[in-house]
Amino acid sequence: MLAKTDFDLLSLLEQLIIPDWGDLIGLLPLALVFGLIGPVLSLLALAWVHHRLTRRRGKVRIMDLEPVPASTDASGEILVGPNVPFCPRHALIYPPQATECHLDHEELMVRCPVDETLRIARQQVCRACGTKYVLGASQSPVTVRRTGRPPQGGAAVA
Numbered sequence: 001m002l003a004k005t006d007f008d009l010l011s012l013l014e015q016l017i018i019p020d021w022g023d024l025i026g027l028l029p030l031a032l033v034f035g036l037i038g039p040v041l042s043l044l045a046l047a048w049v050h051h052r053l054t055r056r057r058g059k060v061r062i063m064d065l066e067p068v069p070a071s072t073d074a075s076g077e078i079l080v081g082p083n084v085p086f087c088p089r090h091a092l093i094y095p096p097q098a099t100e101c102h103l104d105h106e107e108l109m110v111r112c113p114v115d116e117t118l119r120i121a122r123q124q125v126c127r128a129c130g131t132k133y134v135l136g137a138s139q140s141p142v143t144v145r146r147t148g149r150p151p152q153g154g155a156a157v158a
């Protein structure tokens with residue numbers, strides 16, 4: 001009964017308790033499966049997590065210049081936030097650097113964040129309120145650190 005069934009749990013336990021080289025070698029493939037696949041899988045998982053974490057901040061992400069379809073409301077008007085270039089004809093939302101539609105090379109429109117007037121994306125000043133802004137400028141984050149203010153109590157040291 002317990003003769004040569006390698007995958008039988010009972011014989012497997014027996015072999016663990018009383019090591020026998022012949023049987024241990026027979027167990028090697030099984031040990032390889034559990035001893036190798038397990039760490040490899042967890043390593044893969046770790047590498048994946050690491051990749052996910054470093055991709056965000058480490059590398060410079062290449063801006064995908066592909067437009068995305070805009071959602072429209074019941075009356076068919078394109079729902080788009082301010083400072084987002086979009087093509088009103090094709091209902092496509094473009095990345096901030098884009099100025100013209102890739103389908104017909106028509107000027108993209110953008111909504112003013114102040115008074116919601118539509119203007120041409122290439123145009124940097126709102127004709128209605130005069131607000132000037134450069135699209136895509138916020139893409140390059142600038143860290144502003146406040147220096148010059150001495151730490152509390154530190155100013156007294158002379």
Ligand SMILES: [Zn+2]
Nearest residue numbers: 087090101103
């Ligand atoms: Zn278009």
Ligand SMILES: [Zn+2]
Nearest residue numbers: 112115126129
């Ligand atoms: Zn405006």
